Amino acid sequence: MAPPTSSRYCVPDLRKERKNCSFNQEEITNLLDGGPEQTDFRRKLEDYFLKDPEFLDPIPPEYLSHEDRYANELRKACYMIRKFNEDEEVQQVVGEMEGIRRLIGSGLGVALTKDGNPLALHYVMFLPSIMGQGTIDQQAEWMGRAWAGEIIGTYAQTELGHGTFLRGLETTATYDPSTQEFILNSPSITAAKWWPGGLGKTANYAVVMAQLYTKDVCRGIHPFIVQLRDEDTHQSMPGVIVGEIGPRLGMNTNDNGFLLFKNYRIPRKNMLMKYSQVLEDGTYVKPPNEKLAYGTMVFVRVAICFDAYRQLQRAVTIATRYAAVRHQSELVPGAPEPQILDYQTQQYKLIPQIATIFAIHFASQHVWDTYQQLTGELHEGSVELLPEVHALSCGLKALSSNDAGFGVEICRLACGGHGYLASSNLPRIYTSTTAAITYEGENTVMWLQVARYLVKSFREASQGQPLHKSVSYLVAQPASTHAKKDLSNRGLVEAYKSAVSSMVAENAGRLQQYCDKGEKFEHAWNNCSVLLTQCAEAHIRFFTCDMFVHNVETLELSDGVRSILRRLCRLYMIYHITLNQGLFLRNGALAASDISILEGELSVLLASLRPDAVNLVDAFDVHDRVLDSTLGNWDGNVYERMYEEAMKSPLNKTDVPQAYYKYLRPLMKSNL
Ligand SMILES: CCCCCCCCCCCCCCCCCC(=O)SCCNC(=O)CCNC(=O)[C@H](O)C(C)(C)COP(=O)(O)OP(=O)(O)OC[C@H]1O[C@@H](n2cnc3c(N)ncnc32)[C@H](O)[C@@H]1OP(=O)(O)O
Numbered sequence: 161m162a163p164p165t166s167s168r169y170c171v172p173d174l175r176k177e178r179k180n181c182s183f184n185q186e187e188i189t190n191l192l193d194g195g196p197e198q199t200d201f202r203r204k205l206e207d208y209f210l211k212d213p214e215f216l217d218p219i220p221p222e223y224l225s226h227e228d229r230y231a232n233e234l235r236k237a238c239y240m241i242r243k244f245n246e247d248e249e250v251q252q253v254v255g256e257m258e259g260i261r262r263l264i265g266s267g268l269g270v271a272l273t274k275d276g277n278p279l280a281l282h283y284v285m286f287l288p289s290i291m292g293q294g295t296i297d298q299q300a301e302w303m304g305r306a307w308a309g310e311i312i313g314t315y316a317q318t319e320l321g322h323g324t325f326l327r328g329l330e331t332t333a334t335y336d337p338s339t340q341e342f343i344l345n346s347p348s349i350t351a352a353k354w355w356p357g358g359l360g361k362t363a364n365y366a367v368v369m370a371q372l373y374t375k376d377v378c379r380g381i382h383p384f385i386v387q388l389r390d391e392d393t394h395q396s397m398p399g400v401i402v403g404e405i406g407p408r409l410g411m412n413t414n415d416n417g418f419l420l421f422k423n424y425r426i427p428r429k430n431m432l433m434k435y436s437q438v439l440e441d442g443t444y445v446k447p448p449n450e451k452l453a454y455g456t457m458v459f460v461r462v463a464i465c466f467d468a469y470r471q472l473q474r475a476v477t478i479a480t481r482y483a484a485v486r487h488q489s490e491l492v493p494g495a496p497e498p499q500i501l502d503y504q505t506q507q508y509k510l511i512p513q514i515a516t517i518f519a520i521h522f523a524s525q526h527v528w529d530t531y532q533q534l535t536g537e538l539h540e541g542s543v544e545l546l547p548e549v550h551a552l553s554c555g556l557k558a559l560s561s562n563d564a565g566f567g568v569e570i571c572r573l574a575c576g577g578h579g580y581l582a583s584s585n586l587p588r589i590y591t592s593t594t595a596a597i598t599y600e601g602e603n604t605v606m607w608l609q610v611a612r613y614l615v616k617s618f619r620e621a622s623q624g625q626p627l628h629k630s631v632s633y634l635v636a637q638p639a640s641t642h643a644k645k646d647l648s649n650r651g652l653v654e655a656y657k658s659a660v661s662s663m664v665a666e667n668a669g670r671l672q673q674y675c676d677k678g679e680k681f682e683h684a685w686n687n688c689s690v691l692l693t694q695c696a697e698a699h700i701r702f703f704t705c706d707m708f709v710h711n712v713e714t715l716e717l718s719d720g721v722r723s724i725l726r727r728l729c730r731l732y733m734i735y736h737i738t739l740n741q742g743l744f745l746r747n748g749a750l751a752a753s754d755i756s757i758l759e760g761e762l763s764v765l766l767a768s769l770r771p772d773a774v775n776l777v778d779a780f781d782v783h784d785r786v787l788d789s790t791l792g793n794w795d796g797n798v799y800e801r802m803y804e805e806a807m808k809s810p811l812n813k814t815d816v817p818q819a820y821y822k823y824l825r826p827l828m829k830s831n832l
């Protein structure tokens with residue numbers, strides 16, 4: 161969408177909001193897109209795809225059957241890819257690979273296929289698995305056909321019995337040197353693969369994670385490329401049982417599936433062998449680090465962080481514009497009803513969500529850069545950065561999906577009753593966002609991985625060993641309870657450091673005490689695990705604050721943009737500090753009087769940011785079609801649009817529905 165111009169129509173409330181913007185909106189748009197060229201690229205992509213009538217949904221998906229919804233989204237998903245592969249114009253405009261990545265992983269992709277793209281897993285996990293886990297030869301064999309869409313794959317790891325505990329997976333791949341094949345089996349019902357997106361009816365291939373057996377020894381889980389359906393008839397292969405798992409809370413057109421194997425044979429070359437290998441005679445060659453088999457998950461966890469804040473961007477854009485258009489109650493008796501955005505409580509719901517978007521953006525960018533560095537180093541044979549990237553990607557995946565999931569729900573609630581309507585699009589944004597709390601590693605489990613890293617790093621620090629960058633602050637930093645506190649942004653980051661390092665020290669100590677009393681480490685760990693997850697969350701919150709402050713202070717920005725980002729950054733920190741004040745009070749990182757000052761400042765910040773709330777969400781530059789909401793369009797024409805959408809209900813096709821004659825009338829007239 162082009163930047164808003166004063167000549168474009170919008171309702172008077174929004175016109176008023178847009179009159180005095182204190183900062184350069186395009187600069188913010190470019191910052192979040194990754195530069196002006198990227199903004200240009202995104203707008204071209206949006207323009208090109210959204211003007212195509214094939215992507216319109218004449219009937220809202222809610223009125224379609226389960227089967228028709230799937231068929232409709234599959235139609236659009238395939239059309240999208242065909243457009244890429246066949247249309248020279250689009251390839252010139254956006255470039256093939258980068259364009260597809262942008263399409264699937266962006267708001268645009270979400271707008272084109274509304275309730276889950278059946279091809280998403282093909283691009284998000286199947287292709288990255290081949291790239292990340294396959295040898296050069298395997299990439300040459302599979303990538304071309306997969307990119308062209310000749311074969312469609314998914315990532316089949318989770319089973320009915322185990323999603324989290326990967327070492328517990330039951331599917332087996334047993335090597336038979338006499339035929340140089342692996343034999344795949346699902347030894348029980350709990351071994352059935354369960355959940356993979358696109359597995360039900362769309363994919364004809366999958367990367368299957370299975371326990372590898374060679375020479376009668378189990379070597380742990382490894383990735384295999386497995387053909388599931390005939391390439392011509394799409395019938396499932398003999399020995400493969402595959403289907404869809406049924407309706408979900410959301411993402412209902414992703415055809416999440418189940419899969420079982422009965423003595424199903426695949427060639428040796430189908431094991432992805434970049435890191436571990438099985439030689440012709442069955443000899444197993446170990447990887448440099450056995451967790452490299454989990455590499456695709458690390459990549460997707462980082463991608464999810466970006467997706468999380470983009471979902472929140474949609475929700476907060478809808479809710480903020482609506483809050484500027486909606487008038488309710490009286491602030492002053494007898495005065496006109498104010499915009500609900502003028503209520504401080506409403507600002508407290510929405511403006512911290514706006515700040516969160518920047519916080520997650522800067523932190524995700526850092527984790528992505530570190531991930532890229534790791535990828536480069538892996539090529540050189542070094543796994544040194546792996547634990548740092550694993551902990552950061554687990555932690556930020558958990559924090560971003562949690563914050564975005566709850567943030568979207570706050571936005572939905574902030575729209576009152578109308579936020580409950582499907583046509584607001586907030587329910588669908590919520591169900592897609594909240595799914596990320598579970599998939600790609602359930603968040604509690606992710607926090608526990610971070611905690612494991614924190615405790616280990618703390619112990620290493622105590623022994624004088626050097627630490628990775630993100631945890632280097634764990635080297636003890638006792639807070640002075642008497643000194644006057646520095647409450648600047650930097651000062652608050654220091655307070656965070658001090659509070660979190662004390663918390664980690666205390667709980668590492670608690671863990672040790674349990675062990676000293678004779679408890680086995682694993683039981684001691686379980687006894688401390690609530691507190692350990694809290695340490696992990698506090699550590700990652702500190703990390704996002706640190707990244708936010710660092711970027712606001714070091715990026716090249718105009719004065720207006722720096723000023724608004726500084727205030728958002730401050731609001732973000734104060735919001736979380738006041739919500740978790742016990743953490744800061746108990747080690748003396750902040751005093752009660754400091755918290756009181758910060759609480760006062762929170763009100764001042766909300767009032768100072770209120771006039772730019774709509775301008776900020778406008779700067780996110782989310783296309784109306786990507787918002788797909790009766791409440792959030794740029795023009796603010798909320799009520800007419802809601803009425804129009806209601807008219808699309810099939811129940812409104814006739815004045816009196818058939819069900820009246822069948823059920824209601826006999827009841828109502830039964831006494832006649
Ligand atoms: C191309 C387009 C891109 C566009 C993107 C667009 C994005 C939008 C996305 C929307 C689309 C929808 C997609 C939906 C995708 C969902 C797919 C799935 O859920 S798939 C299914 C997802 N499923 C899950 O995520 C399952 C979650 N579960 C797990 O990952 C594992 O079971 C575990 C990590 C919890 C434990 O593993 P376990 O083997 O028991 O290990 P221990 O605990 O015993 O720790 C031993 C040591 O290993 C270490 N270490 C561990 N992992 C790693 C690692 N990765 N690395 C390095 N190290 C690692 C650990 O730190 C420890 O170190 P130390 O302390 O000894 O030094």
Ligand SMILES: Cc1cc2nc3c(=O)[nH]c(=O)nc-3n(C[C@H](O)[C@H](O)[C@H](O)COP(=O)(O)OP(=O)(O)OC[C@H]3O[C@@H](n4cnc5c(N)ncnc54)[C@H](O)[C@@H]3O)c2cc1C
Pocket residue numbers: 281315316317318321322323324325354355356357411416595598599600601602603604605608
């Ligand atoms: C929409 C969606 C899409 C998905 N797509 C795919 C896909 O494409 N491919 C695929 O392979 N999988 C997919 N999954 C599966 C997903 O990755 C798993 O559901 C997820 O990893 C969680 O595993 P689980 O379901 O076994 O939960 P469980 O591990 O059974 O979790 C249940 C509860 O137990 C707790 N718990 C479990 N272990 C521990 C522990 N060690 N310590 C403390 N608490 C613990 C959890 O915190 C949680 O509260 C998808 C799931 C969803 C919802």
